[in-house]
Amino acid sequence: MRTLSYREALREAMLEEMRRDPNVVVFCEDARFWTMPTVGFVDEFGPDRVPIMPISEEAFTGAAIGAAMTGLRPIVDYTIANLMYVAWDQIVNHAAKNRYLFGGQASVPVVFRAAMKYANATAAQHSDRPYPQLMNVPGLKIVVPTTPADALGLLKSSIRDDDPVVFFEPLMLWGNKGDVPDGDYLVPLGKAALRREGADVTVVAVADAVPAALRAATGLAEEGVEVEVIDPRTLVPLDKSAILESVAKTGRLVIADPAHKTCGAAAEIAAIVAEEGFASLRAPIRRVVAPDVHPPFSPALEALMYPTADRIASAVKALAEGAPPAKELTASGH
């Protein structure tokens, strides 16, 4: 066992896979800059495998796809998730579809890394959580790790996966430290993690809502409410069984997700449980999610946006006590 930060785990995963497989390459703007997990990579692997990158998201994403269809395994780092939008055509129309369009003749093994910089006073063009948009695109696997061990094990698995994987990193978790197993540590895609066991309410949490849900659970335990926290870790493939089994046990479900409410990950999970686990439910499903408004710049306003331990705890308590849904923030207000 070793202790790594989330950021160090990302770096370690890329280093290990690049040393193991000469076909792994990294496309990243400013890969040599001191804040990047790729600092030092150009020195070790050379500019052939870590090419110097112009600010050309569309071109280097397309180049990664062309390289992947002809034998390489590129890791593309957008540094900020919103910058992926510049390359949306290449990701959605090509990376996701080429294998299908070409009848399985070629795979597109690219990992698209996207740090999500929300809750950081960077305003609406740097603060998106775009994974729900891409959950709507068949052909993309979607990973959202929340611990250093998962950042390591899931990134290594994503690099080895033959399908395109979009790897979303909540940037506020980059500094978190945690225990990471030694050796060639791999976490399979499609297996949820049970973060805490509890009999009363299931909380399925995504991204930084996972640590928030765990804090909420600690507080609620003191009040006699036992919360089970499930971290899906990958949204595509989604471990439905883990969620449905937990709801079968608790009968109550809160979904905490910092992405927007409409058509979000939480909406999809709620729909699955409503369709396939309805008989287990003893109360309506609750979502603790971002309202359908852009992340504002002012920290005073942005603080209203995302699931916090308090908001998750309120939703859990309301469910456990059978209270009606709390008032939501909406455009019409009240």
Next chain:
Amino acid sequence: MERDQQLEAMRRMLRIRRFEEAAMDMVRKGTGIAGAVHICVGQEATIVGACLALRPDDYMVGYHRSHGHPIAKGAELAPLMAELMGRKTGVCRGKGGSMHLADFRIGSLGETAIIGSGIPQAAGAAYSARLRGTDQVALSFFGDGAANIGSFHEGLNLASVWGLGVVFVCENNLYAMSTPLAETMAADSIASRAAAYRMPGLSVDGQDVVEVFEAVKDAVVRARAGQGPTLIEARTYRYRDHAEYGNLKLSHRAEEELEQWRTRDPIDLLAARMSREWGLSDEELAQLQDQVAEQVAEAVRFAKDSPVPGPEELFEDLWATPLENVR
């Protein structure tokens, strides 16, 4: 170009012409091809001249008007025709259709219906070849309309700063769908844009298969030698509308313009050249035409006799690693 090469060019141009005519016929009569088809008749010399300058293991990326490109690269006709007809035996198992023909066995990395998007992908294939230590070259075909989209500019810049072995071949047929190029491009020629990306740019007669072949051959030599990319603009013309619309006639061009270009038909030009330079007889040409006509007829028979994909194939080919216990 030697006699054998010219004869092969003639064979491939005829295969494209007859293939396209068969496809148009089926669209017009409603006998087996659904959806849109974009016919490349008139542009065969550019397509064939460029592909003949490549090795079989070199890469080629097409675009929406690209039935002819895999044919020029050496693909079998029958799986291409079966793909246009949405059959199980299609080269893409009926998943891609007219705008996405791909045949990885002959280096055809696919075609895209999004203008210009294949340009950076071809650059990526060239990058991949260099990193893997092969000397394969990548050729990217696109139309004049693509010269105004971002991926063209980003892709040429990337290929140039990375020194990649790519040949960019623009089939300038003068119209982006129905819009004349002169009304949309702030440059005297597409080739002139190469200067902005520090690569050679040349403009060639796209109706002359020999001229195209020689230009692309030189560019391929540079690419293979690690001397970077080249932009080649081939001036050509499409005889048909942007797409086939059944029996609708929607032409946006003057008949006289089309007739003018027909006087420089690429197949007629090569036939005249071969007669002049190599003494190709009318009988030899007629024999070749008969052979090709039979090959295309056989491809149509094969496609029509092939089954359509079964419902179980809807989900096939989506994932390389199947998803278990999940959605």
